[in-house]
Amino acid sequence: MNQLGQPSALPPQSDPATKKGRSIDRLVTLALSMVSFVILMLLFLGPLAMAQVRQELNSTRPLSAKADMLGLEQAIKGYRVEYNRLPALESPPPLVDNAQGYNTTSAEGRQIIEILVAKDTKxxxxxxxxxxPPVEKDSGAGYNATKGLKDIWGSKGYIILLDYDGDGLIADPAHRGSKISGAVLVYSAGPDGDYTTWHDNITSWER
Structure with a gap:
């Protein structure tokens, strides 16, 4: 009641639908703000994350190349134990080392692999x-029966050197006039794809 004895006016009541609408607007605004924040963070962190991924890949590829070369080396040694000779393209095997090496993407290199995978039954x-052999990847790395075996960078084959003369030594391809003890040597051109730049070549004899 007011001073004149009349009923006091009730305060205006809020429309529940209006309240609900305002709440939804606030939620939408908050959600949009969060989405914007996430997008900004991705734009900022994306290049850093990609750089980290590339760095990780670059650090693991040499290890993968080593594993590929070790697999080849063990396969060739296993063949020698079984047949008492190294795999060769001709019969009888040569009496001098293959100084130029077999490139696993060349016809000669593919033939050596065919012997090791039991495709060449002669x-x-x-x-x-x-x-x-490792299965070929989208990058080109790995083995394809037509293209041969490419290294982990997918551009070049591995080079295989074999001790056909049986003296237990193979000419060091990186240092002319030097010899390396072993029956099998394998190396990769490395990330630059150049066999002559030894600073980044990956070798089986350097553990």
Whole structure:
């Protein structure tokens, strides 16, 4: 009641629908702000994350190349134990080392791999699978029966040097006039794809 004895006016009541609408607007505004924040963070952190991924890949590829070369080396040694000779393109095997090496993407290199995977039954009559090459990836790295075996960078093949003369030594391809003890040597051109730049080549004999 007011001073004149009349009923006091009730305060205006808020429309529930209006309240609900305002709440939704606030939620939408908050959600948009969060989305904007996430987008900004991605724009800022994206290049850093990609750089980190590239760095990780660059650090692991040499290890993968080493694993590929070790697989080849063990396969060739396994063949030698089984047949008492190194795999060769001709019969009888040569009496001098293959100083130029077999490139695993060349016809000669592919033939050596075919012997090791038991595809060439004349050179591997017992049909023993000494080697299971890595499957070809989208990058080109890995083995393809037509293209041969490419290194982890997907551009060049591995080079295989074999001790055909049986003296237990192979000419060091990186240092003319030097010799390396071993029956099998394998190396990769490395990330620059150049066999002659030894600063980044990956080798089987350097552990």
């Amino acid at each position: 050179k591997n009559p017992r049909q023993i699978t000494f080697y299971e």
